[in-house]
Amino acid sequence: GESVGLHLPTLSVQEGDNSIINCAYSNSASDYFIWYKQESGKGPQFIIDIRSNMDKRQGQRVTVLLNKTVKHLSLQIAATQPGDSAVYFCAENPNGGGGADGLTFGKGTHLIIQP
């Protein structure tokens, strides 16, 4: 089965509010995680990544939190804007950079921004 998944398939938030998108992973050997944004009709776009030696990483309006104890990853988007409407999915590198390649991707959460 999927080693990476999302708790909610759809998340609706008011414009200006903060959004939190969650992701669970099952492979404790994974040491690298990525969040992607995919807008309708487009390819996935890298948002932010984090290595397992960190608990938190911040970008512009986005923060990724990693809780290795419970194997949980979250993406926080501050002050959501209409342009944030998209499907967000996480990915993990279960091989830790060695051996066979391949990220494992979650199925995605559709973030809807209400005006």
Added chain:
Amino acid sequence: EAQVTQNPRYLITVTGKKLTVTCSQNMNHEYMSWYRQDPGLGLRQIYYSMNVEVTDKGDVPEGYKVSRKEKRNFPLILESPSPNQTSLYFCASSPVRFGRQGEGEQFFGPGTRLTVL
């Protein structure tokens, strides 16, 4: 403009008719990859390439071939397409294979929607 391009963007074909989806990147990236995206399954890797003449199978390689004769191009070949290969395909490239933090960003192409009848 730095980008990954794919052609065609949309393709409807019939079972058994060989087809090629091209992928090209202008960022001098070493690493390229092909994924398919299906509802409820997420992205799954088909093949990847570490560098010119170096390719390897991903999670779902059956029914596909690739080649990497030059750095910028990584075509996906379906020798005998079948209806179960109907999907949305993405090509991606990155400068290194998930190296130090911040250097593992993959750049995705716009996608190719393939329908096999």
